[in-house]
Amino acid sequence: MKIMSNEMLVAAYRDAKKKGQDADWIRLLRIEVQKRGLILTKN
Template sequence: MKIMSNEQLVVSYRDALKSGSEKEWIQILKMEIKKRGLKPIKAK
């Protein structure tokens, strides 16, 4: 799934979490984020 840039991937994941309706999509995005070594949560 190298269709999205890293930024697009993280934004999509955050949007999916906010909506909370598509559990399968959230899991797919989460796996891809882990595979790329990204951190989807904003640092405070």
């Protein structure tokens, strides 16, 4: 996976989830978000 800032990572996850992209890609992004200790809640 290419290096992303925290903001880009969360945005990529939300975008992939919204567009219904490949489940493996969504899972990979979610794991990376969790590793970094980020929160995926939407304001």
